[in-house]
Amino acid sequence: MAGHKIYKMSFSSVYPHYIKKAERKGRTKEEVDEIILWLTGYSQKELEEQIDKEVNFEEFFEQAPTLNPARREVKGVICGVRVEEIEEPLMQEIRYMDKMVDELAKGKKMEKILRTV
Template sequence: MGHKIFQMAFADIYPHYVNKAERKGRTKEEVDEIIYWLTGYTEPHLKEVLDQRVTMETFFAEAPSLNESRRQITGVICGVRVENIEDPLMQEIRYMDKLIDELAKGKKMEKILRTA
């Protein structure tokens, strides 16, 4: 049995990402850009995922194109190094958490999206 978060609706987690960013002066559009970059979803795809309340597991399993550059995401989130997480789904979730964290900490988008 996987972690509880695997069966949570992405639609329940998404507002937390947006709130975290907005509290730090960032935007929903920047959160969406991170999601598009990481997963390959587009705006209509993302709206559909939110409307259909797909689980986190399905969100990542059906991601159109997980960005190869996501492997460059390193560091600690929730006390664990993301590059050392063994469960593939949990690692994908923590990659997203880490990117949203970087956004909230004021990093430039090109650094967050590993294009610098």
């Protein structure tokens, strides 16, 4: 199976775009990090190490300590595709993160983004 181009992109090259998107809407880097940590199980230190190592998205998700089971509750459309219908597991993980950052930028409360309510 041929992987998508994004799989080999470094996570650290996309991460600043997540932050910029959130900050343009009055949200913070800390909130973006909270989403990523919730989703992947990384600690803040481990996240920073992954960014410093410039791992690609495939490695980023393969090395994630514990993918949050509640991520399956993330639903909706991102890039014109319903995240819950994406069949390729890695692409679905990437889109979960995209969708959650998008929800943050749209002003949703963290409790709802993290599916704690």
